[in-house]
Amino acid sequence: MPLSAFGKEIEMKYLVVGAGGTGGCIAAYLAMAGYPTTLIARGAHLAGMREHGFVVKGTRWGDVCLGEDKLKTMTAEEYLASGEKADVVFICVKSYSIDEITPFVEKATTGDSLIIPILNVVNTGKRMQKMLPERQVLSGCIYIASVISGPGEVSQLTKSMKIVYGDRENRVNPALMDAVCSEMIAAKIDTEVAEDIGPAAFEKFIFLSPYAASGAYLDVISGEFQKEGPAKDFFVSMLKEVVDVAHALGYDYNGRDMVKEKTDHLQVLNPLSTASMVKDVKKGGRSEMDGLVFEVVRLGHKLGVPVPVYEKVSAHYGFVDENVSE
DSSP: OOBOTTSOBOOOOEEEEOOSHHHHHHHHHHHHTTOOEEEEOOHHHHHHHHHHOEEEEEETTEEEEEOTTTOEEEOHHHHHHHTOOOSEEEEOSOGGGHHHHHHHHHHTOOTTOEEEEOOSSTTHHHHHHHHOTTSEEOEEEEEEEEEEEETTEEEEEEEEEEEEEEOSSSOSOHHHHHHHHHHHHHTTOEEEEOSSHHHHHHHHHHHHHHHHHHHHHHTOOHHHHSSSSHHHHHHHHHHHHHHHHHHHTTOOGGGOOHHHHHHHHGGGSOTTOOOHHHHHHHHTSOOSHIIIIIHHHHHHHHHTOOOHHHHHHHHHTTOOOTTSOO
8 A cells, every 4th residue: 555645554546537439548557556536537538438338448457348337437516415525636638727726736735735737838846736726736748649529439559558656845745645656557658757847748748839830830740740751840940949948947858869869750650640639639629738838928028938830820819928018
């Protein structure tokens, strides 16, 4: 049994908020390992889970179908009505949903709970900590390729799955973070507790931000970035700008050539794939444009780093940095 923040042995209860490709896989892995896990879902997706169980394909556990005896599936309202309090919460929603789910997270936890946002947008943990001053909010990120493939069904597209999280302000008992890490590794999730979560979380952002931004702006699929031409050149120009921002933040990554590494990473993508933000933009609904694209412009202006291509893309989507005077 792991140690709680007060040194007591407990059986940790996990809560996963968001039942998309990311949250669905995390919940399934934890449940398959036998850890008490609840997945917050809604709508047709939840209805599908209740009709035929939660189906998750392509995992390291194989294709699985989880009934209520293995994995609890609830709405946020049902969870609060149950009176349960989670020991560990994974936040797996889109960044634009943080404001609406934070009051629920506060009610579903105690001051001893660990809250781990693993969104694509950097600084989400810091943002949530300000909103939840009496809670322990970490920062983190996940590397996974997974999608909702039907109502009540998620598909993991590759076997790769890694979560990195850490404490920004040394507020959390390291033994508790390590205990969670051990259980996740036992659940077949590659997991790392980072001593400095800032550069670790920003490293994923270095690739995802220009990939999503250039994909949306140019309206192209991954295959266009994998071959020499204007689309790849545009991606690289944005990549260089966000790497410059990372360096200005003090993240040098031990001298690694991040532009080359992240450009090379394009080759592992499915040529027909796009970032989820691209799909959201094409639908005309809410997207993570603010956190994935506009935030680079804000950081560039704040740090004195030129980001002209990001400014061009951001202006195309109507962004004006209110902190910059004309």
